Amino acid sequence: MSKIPLTVVGAELLRNELHHLKTVERPAVINAIAEARAQGDLSENAEYEAAKERQSFIEGRILELGSKLGNAQVIDPKTINSDGRCVFGATVRLEDIATGDVVTYQIVGDDEADIRQCKISISSPIARSLIGKYSGDIAEVQAPGGVREYEIVNVQYI
Template sequence: MSTVPLTKFGAELLKQELHQLKTRERHAVISAIAEARSHGDLSENAEYDAAKERQSFVEGRIADLEGKLSSAQIIDPATLDAEGRIVFASTVDLDDLETGEKVTYQIVGEDEADLKEKKVSITSPIARALIGKYAGDIIAVQAPAGVREYEVIDVRYI
């Protein structure tokens, strides 16, 4: 099994979700199944079917999270020393050469990616273009609207 890169923060979020599923959701589903069973005939019991479906989802998500965490390579950006090179978990300040707009992204694992929080997946086109570059480099990214060029302004490990 290959390793899954996660930032320290991302691993904590997955651990919190796993804890929530195991301690609260699992018990709530068991209670809902017991309640639905008490209504009698299970063949036409929509509440029972819904509770069993929810149980299947919760157990599947627990297994998924446990698998990801067991194969995770957890990286703390604060401990990185990549000598200014863009690597996984780096926070990068960019200047869009076409619009002059300044943007900041952190390169994270797939489970952590959230564009609203300026976190891009390591597998995204922009992250793949950034990896290995330094401040001052110009990168070209294939976007849906065409090629976009950015200048790397700063690389931080925070």
């Protein structure tokens, strides 16, 4: 399997979720299964079925997180020296040429992406158009409404 790029913060979030699943969620669902099993007939026991389904989800997520962390390439944006170039982990300030709106995004891994926190996936169209460009360059992004142009105002590694 290929390496999965993650920022230091993103890797820590996945580790915390994995720890929570193993130490809190897994024991809780095991107790729920035991309680449902104690109620008797399992063939018509909705609580038992729900607990088993929840257990299946938790175990699947534990395996998924373990695999992602095992294949992670953790990149600390603070240690990147890319001479002002847009790279993974960079925080990029953009100005929409058509509207003048200014936005700031950090380019992160797929699992870390959250537009509400201004974190965009490395595989998103906007991030792909930014990679390799410098402050002052124009990035053309194919959006659903047509091509949008953004000027790169600033690139930081924070």
